[in-house]
Amino acid sequence: MNILFSAISKLAKALGVIFAVVVVNFFLIRLAPGDPASIMAGEAGASDPQYVARLREQFGLDQPLLVQLWSYIKGILHFDWGFSYRMKLPVLDLILDRLPATLLLMGAAFVFSIVLGILLGVLSAKTRYTGQRRWLDSVIVSAALVLYATPLFWLSLLAIILFSVVLGWLPAFGMQSVGVELTGWAHIKDVALHLILPTVSLGTFYMAMYVRLTRASLLEVMGMDFVKTARAKGVSASHVMRRHVLRNGLLPVVTFCGIQLGQMAGGAVLTETVFGWPGIGRLMFDALMQRDYQLLLGIFLVTSAMVVLFNLLTDLVYRLVDPRIEFEGGK
Amino acid sequence: MKDFLRRFMKNKGAVVGLAIFLLVVGVAISAPFLYDGSPWMMVADPLMTPFQDAQYPLGTDMLGRDIAAGMAYGAQVSLLISLISTAVAVIVGVAIGAIAGYNGGWLDDLLMRITEFFQTIPQLAMAVVLVAIFTPSIYSIVGAIALVSWPPVARLVRSEFLSLRQREFVQAAVVIGLRPGRIIFTQILPNAMSSIIITASLMVATAILTESALSFLGLGDRNMMSWGFMIGAARTMLREAAWMSILPGLAILLTVLAINLIGEGLSDALNPQLRNRGEK
Numbered sequence: 001m002n003i004l005f006s007a008i009s010k011l012a013k014a015l016g017v018i019f020a021v022v023v024v025n026f027f028l029i030r031l032a033p034g035d036p037a038s039i040m041a042g043e044a045g046a047s048d049p050q051y052v053a054r055l056r057e058q059f060g061l062d063q064p065l066l067v068q069l070w071s072y073i074k075g076i077l078h079f080d081w082g083f084s085y086r087m088k089l090p091v092l093d094l095i096l097d098r099l100p101a102t103l104l105l106m107g108a109a110f111v112f113s114i115v116l117g118i119l120l121g122v123l124s125a126k127t128r129y130t131g132q133r134r135w136l137d138s139v140i141v142s143a144a145l146v147l148y149a150t151p152l153f154w155l156s157l158l159a160i161i162l163f164s165v166v167l168g169w170l171p172a173f174g175m176q177s178v179g180v181e182l183t184g185w186a187h188i189k190d191v192a193l194h195l196i197l198p199t200v201s202l203g204t205f206y207m208a209m210y211v212r213l214t215r216a217s218l219l220e221v222m223g224m225d226f227v228k229t230a231r232a233k234g235v236s237a238s239h240v241m242r243r244h245v246l247r248n249g250l251l252p253v254v255t256f257c258g259i260q261l262g263q264m265a266g267g268a269v270l271t272e273t274v275f276g277w278p279g280i281g282r283l284m285f286d287a288l289m290q291r292d293y294q295l296l297l298g299i300f301l302v303t304s305a306m307v308v309l310f311n312l313l314t315d316l317v318y319r320l321v322d323p324r325i326e327f328e329g330g331k
Numbered sequence: 332m333k334d335f336l337r338r339f340m341k342n343k344g345a346v347v348g349l350a351i352f353l354l355v356v357g358v359a360i361s362a363p364f365l366y367d368g369s370p371w372m373m374v375a376d377p378l379m380t381p382f383q384d385a386q387y388p389l390g391t392d393m394l395g396r397d398i399a400a401g402m403a404y405g406a407q408v409s410l411l412i413s414l415i416s417t418a419v420a421v422i423v424g425v426a427i428g429a430i431a432g433y434n435g436g437w438l439d440d441l442l443m444r445i446t447e448f449f450q451t452i453p454q455l456a457m458a459v460v461l462v463a464i465f466t467p468s469i470y471s472i473v474g475a476i477a478l479v480s481w482p483p484v485a486r487l488v489r490s491e492f493l494s495l496r497q498r499e500f501v502q503a504a505v506v507i508g509l510r511p512g513r514i515i516f517t518q519i520l521p522n523a524m525s526s527i528i529i530t531a532s533l534m535v536a537t538a539i540l541t542e543s544a545l546s547f548l549g550l551g552d553r554n555m556m557s558w559g560f561m562i563g564a565a566r567t568m569l570r571e572a573a574w575m576s577i578l579p580g581l582a583i584l585l586t587v588l589a590i591n592l593i594g595e596g597l598s599d600a601l602n603p604q605l606r607n608r609g610e611k
Contacts, residue, residue: 016444017451032464149588151540153547154562154580161573259450266455270544274566284456285548288463300460304452311451 010315014308021304025297026072032293081301082294084287091298095280099302101175102279105272106264108195109203113260116203117210118253120144122246124211125218129245130237140211147208152267156201156274163197170197173276202271206260213256218249251322258314262307338600345596351589355582359410362403370404370556371396381574392575393568398561402582405558408551409586412469413538416476421531423477424484429515431485432492443489446482454479458541462550469552472545476538487530491523525601532594536587543583558583 063071075081081091124140127133147155164172171177171194182190221227222245230240272281280299287295339345381390381398389398431442449457461475495501496519504514543559545551551560558579565575 013447017448020448021452028460028464033466145591146584146588149536149584149591151543151547151559151562151580151583151587153544154576154583157562157566157569157576157580160569161577165570165573262451262453263455265453266457266459269456269459270547273548284459288459288548288550291463293464296460296463300456303456307451307453 014312017308018305021301022073022076025301026069029293029297081298084292084295086290086292091295095298095302098278098280098283101277102268102281105198105277105279106268108199112199112203113206114210117207118214121211121214125215129222144208144211147204152205153270153274155204156271159197159201175278198271198275198277202267214253217252218245221245221249254318254321258311261310265303265307335600339596342596342599344592348589348592351585352593355406355586358403359406362407365403366400370400389578401556401561404556408555408557409539412473412542413535416473416538417531417534419477420481421484424481425488428485428488429492432489433515446485450482462545467550467552476541480534484530487526488523491526492519495519495522529594529598532597536590539587
């Protein structure tokens with residue numbers, strides 16, 4: 001019963017956030033420079049006042065604000081997200097067309113950052129705990145500190161200079177080779193090669209975050225009494241590490257995943273812009289350049305919905321990892 | 332104060348960070364004296380490499396603008412925007428956190444929902460949308476960065492208030508009839524100050540990164556030369572003139588690193604008891 005209740009309240013909260021984004025979007029589009037009707041009239045090449053007035057009536061822009069808001073929400077629910085007059089396509093079609101590329105990039109960067117981040121974090125905490133190879137701890141901590149301060153888009157540019165321009169190992173632009181028709185494994189290999197640089201560039205900053213978080217959390221657990229007890233009764237250091245420290249110390253890292261995915265959605269805009277990756281981040285940059293506000297806000301809505309969804313998933317995972325949560329969540 | 336300085340100085344990284352930060356501040360302040368005239372002005376041949384001409388030690392960009400001058404003025408912009416936006420975010424965050432934590436009840440619920448909303452949505456995407464809609468200017472940039480960065484402060488202040496409110500000295504202040512406003516400002520807030528300062532110092536670093544990302548995407552103030560803009564403009568010349576992108580990025584990296592180091596030093600100095608609990 002408690003589980004059901006807390007699940008429903010989580011879901012309601014998530015929907016609330018998305019609803020709030022829709023409302024914010026509605027007001028932002030009204031604040032955007034230029035009256036929508038005169039922009040449309042301009043696009044159509046006619047700007048006489050009568051035509052503009054007719055457009056206003058046609059799109060309900062002369063209605064009271066609340067009525068407009070209601071019809072806007074209805075439109076969103078009916079998958080009518082507006083029309084991009086620059087690209088001559090509905091906003092939702094444009095976004096759905098680009099979404100898979102972004103999901104691929106974010107998924108790859110997420111796995112890269114969390115696997116490497118936890119691994120290095122555990123390694124550095126372990127060297128500190130056992131007292132062997134302390135220098136490794138210092139190296140990892142310093143590297144994480146520097147990477148944590150590196151602008152994402154600049155790191156992407158450096159990666160291009162090194163691996164594409166100087167060494168010539170990896171492609172720096174796009175998602176697949178231009179001018180060749182590849183199928184099957186050759187195609188997958190081609191995309192994978194294109195994926196490497198964007199993934200590493202996007203993932204590195206978050207990897208540094210995971211290293212710091214994992215290390216701090218493990219060291220805190222290592223200082224706790226139950227760990228000392230286990231050591232005192234003769235359990236080996238590596239066993240304590242595996243069974244006692246890791247299980248407890250990695251919980252905060254799971255909580256952090258949800259937050260990180262939200263930030264990564266923003267970081268994807270930068271990475272995709274630099275690498276010409278054909279996802280919604282790149283689309284957002286194009287929308288910015290062309291002052292295409294309908295498209296911009298549509299992408300913002302999708303990104304937010306994505307983040308909310310990821311948060312729900314993280315929550316689910318957390319419940320699996322730490323069953324104690326259920327008792328607290330339902331009260 | 333002496334204790335504070337001693338503990339701060341014990342953290343070597345923090346001292347190095349402070350030195351770098353003071354250097355950046357010095358460059359930012361002296362920019363108008365070192366380079367009179369606008370950093371946008373074309374002063375020499377385009378695309379001079381660094382160290383080629385002693386007068387332009389860091390070279391020139393594709394329009395013949397002095398990169399060293401751009402870097403100096405960029406320091407001004409980065410510090411100005413990050414410090415002001417952090418100040419605004421801290422004021423907003425403290426106000427909301429204090430009201431929520433002190434009052435509790437439905438007001439607390441409502442304010443925390445709003446805080447959660449701003450914490451959930453992707454911050455950089457939100458900042459990009461806001462600056463684009465309100466047209467890029469120093470006001471919209473500061474406003475957007477402040478709007479996406481206040482939630483952590485609000486949560487922190489709220490939790491500090493919730494725990495401090497139960498303490499005896501606050502209860503005593505209530506009993507002797509102090510008004511809520513005075514209790515908040517004279518009793519609770521001073522005790523929450525050290526955590527707020529530590530968080531704020533790290534927010535300045537994030538604000539610099541956000542500002543540079545915005546101006547990299549072409550959302551900078553058109554009248555201000557900034558590091559992010561320089562990288563964004565030099566991006567098309569990456570193959571021919573990599574130094575044009577590398578130098579401003581290095582400046583961002585060093586400044587952000589310095590501030591993070593200072594933040595860790597402040598955390599050591601202001602919360603000495605935390606030192607013994609694990610590492611962080």
